[in-house]
Amino acid sequence: MKVENNLFIVSGGASGLGRQTVCSLVNKGAYVGIIDINAEASLALVEQLDEKYVHFPGSVDVTSEEQVEQAIQEIKIKFQIIPLVGAVLCSGVLMPPSHIEGYGPKSQLTSYQQFKHIVDINLLGTYNVIQKISNILIQNQPLNEDGERGVIITVSSITGLDGSLVGYGTSKAGIAGLTLPLARELAIFGIRSMCIAPGPFETPISTTAGDMKAPPCLFPSRHGHPTEFADTVIHLITSSMLNGSIIRLDGGLRI
Ligand SMILES: NC(=O)c1ccc[n+]([C@@H]2O[C@H](COP(=O)([O-])OP(=O)(O)OC[C@H]3O[C@@H](n4cnc5c(N)ncnc54)[C@H](O)[C@@H]3O)[C@@H](O)[C@H]2O)c1
Structure with a gap:
C-alpha cells in the first residue's frame, strides 16, 4: 500500500512516537488525522505541518466510544x-x-484501580479506535491487485513480551496478543494487522x-530515536x- 495521497489516523499523535509518525507520514505525502487527549500539543503540530495535511478534531479520550466515533467522522469529512x-x-x-495509590516498590502491589486505569487506556482504548476505524476500512474499494483495503499498526512494548511491569506490561502483552487474531478476522476484508514492540525510545x-x-x-x-520508529511504520x-x-524494535535489549 502506498503512503502518498492516502489518509491515516494516528492516535497519540501529539507527542513522542506518534508525533514523529504524523510528521513522517506528511513528509511522505500522506494526510493525517490526529486522535489525542492533548489539544494544545496537537494544535501546535497542525500549525507546524499545515492544516491542509493534518487535522485535529479536538481533544479525544481513546476510552470514549462516542468521542472516538465523532472524531473519526470529523476527520473523514475534513x-x-x-x-x-x-x-x-x-x-x-x-x-x-499519582492520585491513584498503590504502585511501586514502596507499596505491596499495583492496585486494581491502577491496573484498570492503564489497561483501560492502553488496551481497551487501542481496541476502541481499531474497531471504529476498521468499520470504515472494510468499505474501501480495493487499493491494489491483492485487494488490500487497509492496515492497522499497534504499539506494544518489550515490557509486554519480556514480562515486566504488572499494569503497563500486561496492557502491552494484550496489544501484542491482539495482532494475529485481528489479522485473521480482518483478512477477508483485505486489511492487515501489524504490531511494533519498541524498546526504550527518547520520548516524553x-x-x-x-x-x-x-x-x-x-x-x-x-x-x-522516534524517526527510527516512524521509518518502521x-x-x-x-x-x-x-x-x-x-x-521488536529494541536494538537487542531484553528487559
Ligand atoms: N517511548 C518509549 O520508550 C516506548 C517504549 C515502548 C512502547 N512505547 C509505547 O509507544 C506509544 C507512544 O509512546 P510515547 O513514548 O510516544 O509516549 P508520549 O507520552 O510521548 O505519547 C503518548 C501520547 O498518548 C496520548 N494519550 C495518553 N492518554 C490518552 C488518552 N486517554 N486518550 C488519547 N490520547 C492519550 C498523550 O496525550 C500523548 O500524546 C505508547 O503506547 C507507549 O506505551 C513507548
Whole structure:
C-alpha cells in the first residue's frame, strides 16, 4: 500500500512516537488525522505541518466510544475524497496518575484501580479506535491487485513480551496478543494487522518512569530515536506481506 495521497489516523499523535509518525507520514505525502487527549500539543503540530495535511478534531479520550466515533467522522469529512486506509495506534500511558495509590516498590502491589486505569487506556482504548476505524476500512474499494483495503499498526512494548511491569506490561502483552487474531478476522476484508514492540525510545513518556529508567540497548548502545520508529511504520504500511506479526524494535535489549 502506498503512503502518498492516502489518509491515516494516528492516535497519540501529539507527542513522542506518534508525533514523529504524523510528521513522517506528511513528509511522505500522506494526510493525517490526529486522535489525542492533548489539544494544545496537537494544535501546535497542525500549525507546524499545515492544516491542509493534518487535522485535529479536538481533544479525544481513546476510552470514549462516542468521542472516538465523532472524531473519526470529523476527520473523514475534513479530507472528503482522500481514502482512509490505515491507523497507527500510539496513544498510551506508562504510569497511573499519582492520585491513584498503590504502585511501586514502596507499596505491596499495583492496585486494581491502577491496573484498570492503564489497561483501560492502553488496551481497551487501542481496541476502541481499531474497531471504529476498521468499520470504515472494510468499505474501501480495493487499493491494489491483492485487494488490500487497509492496515492497522499497534504499539506494544518489550515490557509486554519480556514480562515486566504488572499494569503497563500486561496492557502491552494484550496489544501484542491482539495482532494475529485481528489479522485473521480482518483478512477477508483485505486489511492487515501489524504490531511494533519498541524498546526504550527518547520520548516524553520516559520522564514519567521515575527510577525505572531503561538501560541502553545491546547495540546500538543508546535509546531509539522516534524517526527510527516512524521509518518502521512506513515500512509496515508499504510492505503487503507483513501481516499478523509483532516486530521488536529494541536494538537487542531484553528487559
Ligand atoms: N517511548 C518509549 O520508550 C516506548 C517504549 C515502548 C512502547 N512505547 C509505547 O509507544 C506509544 C507512544 O509512546 P510515547 O513514548 O510516544 O509516549 P508520549 O507520552 O510521548 O505519547 C503518548 C501520547 O498518548 C496520548 N494519550 C495518553 N492518554 C490518552 C488518552 N486517554 N486518550 C488519547 N490520547 C492519550 C498523550 O496525550 C500523548 O500524546 C505508547 O503506547 C507507549 O506505551 C513507548
